Amino acid sequence: DAGVIQSPRHEVTEMGQEVTLRCKPISGHNSLFWYRQTMMRGLELLIYFNNNVPIDDSGMPEDRFSAKMPNASFSTLKIQPSEPRDSAVYFCASTRPGGGSTDTQYFGPGTRLTVL
Amino acid sequence: KQEVTQIPAALSVPEGENLVLNCSFTDSAIYNLQWFRQDPGKGLTSLLLIQSSQREQTSGRLNASLDKSSGRSTLYIAASQPGDSATYLCAVVNSGGYQKVTFGTGTKLQVIP
Numbered sequence: 001d002a003g004v005i006q007s008p009r010h011e012v013t014e015m016g017q018e019v020t021l022r023c024k025p026i027s028g029h030n031s032l033f034w035y036r037q038t039m040m041r042g043l044e045l046l047i048y049f050n051n052n053v054p055i056d057d058s059g060m061p062e063d064r065f066s067a068k069m070p071n072a073s074f075s076t077l078k079i080q081p082s083e084p085r086d087s088a089v090y091f092c093a094s095t096r097p098g099g100g101s102t103d104t105q106y107f108g109p110g111t112r113l114t115v116l
Numbered sequence: 117k118q119e120v121t122q123i124p125a126a127l128s129v130p131e132g133e134n135l136v137l138n139c140s141f142t143d144s145a146i147y148n149l150q151w152f153r154q155d156p157g158k159g160l161t162s163l164l165l166i167q168s169s170q171r172e173q174t175s176g177r178l179n180a181s182l183d184k185s186s187g188r189s190t191l192y193i194a195a196s197q198p199g200d201s202a203t204y205l206c207a208v209v210n211s212g213g214y215q216k217v218t219f220g221t222g223t224k225l226q227v228i229p
Contacts, residue, residue, distance in 0.1 A: 004159070042221040042222065043160075043205065044219075045216070045217060045219075048217075056216065091160070093159075100215065101209060101215045102147050102148060102209050102215050104162045104165055105150075105160070105162065105207075106162070107160040108159050109157075109158060109159050110157075110158075110159055
């Protein structure tokens with residue numbers, strides 16, 4: 001299996017622009033997580049989907065952030081408008097059916113976002 | 117709110133040493149605890165998962181222990197190698213509710229040849 005796929009791997013944008021990060025979970029996995037990692041705050045859970053339904057979005061920083069999972073094989077995280085403080089590495093992870101948040105998470109390589 | 121702490125933040129040891137990484141959590145009502153490894157510029161890779169009913173798990177040179185009542189876990193690495201150099205993170209899954217995952221801030225390990 002190809003593992004969790006994220007794109008782009010690197011994104012540099014200017015403040016105020018819209019940014020869309022993409023994730024393809026491992027085939028057959030039905031739980032998906034978006035995380036943000038910074039030096040100051042470590043790894044933070046942004047949102048958790050189970051069977052394409054958002055279960056917990058309490059970690060989404062503010063209304064500028066939105067996430068969708070239109071089907072089992074694709075999810076997006078959108079930031080609009082972006083700000084310099086959004087600069088971080090964004091990870092996507094998935095777990096096997098039935099595992100939900102309690103099973104081993106398989107992480108993608110991350111997207112390094114820089115907002116100038 | 118669950119808080120997960122890892123001390124020290126960084127550790128440097130000579131090759132061949134046995135070492136222990138620490139993870140502390142504030143809420144003992146957990147479902148399981150996981151240890152991950154993160155290499156620079158990469159995602160996280162799961163190393164070991166300990167269920168709340170277990171005391172330890174082993175995989176090769178790695179041994180993770182869990183003391184739920186005291187809110188602590190340790191990751192023991194035997195005979196460390198330069199290839200073990202990475203950041204190690206622990207993650208706690210709360211019991212009850214939807215079982216939220218909380219990560220520690222990690223310990224950056226350097227094994228010197």
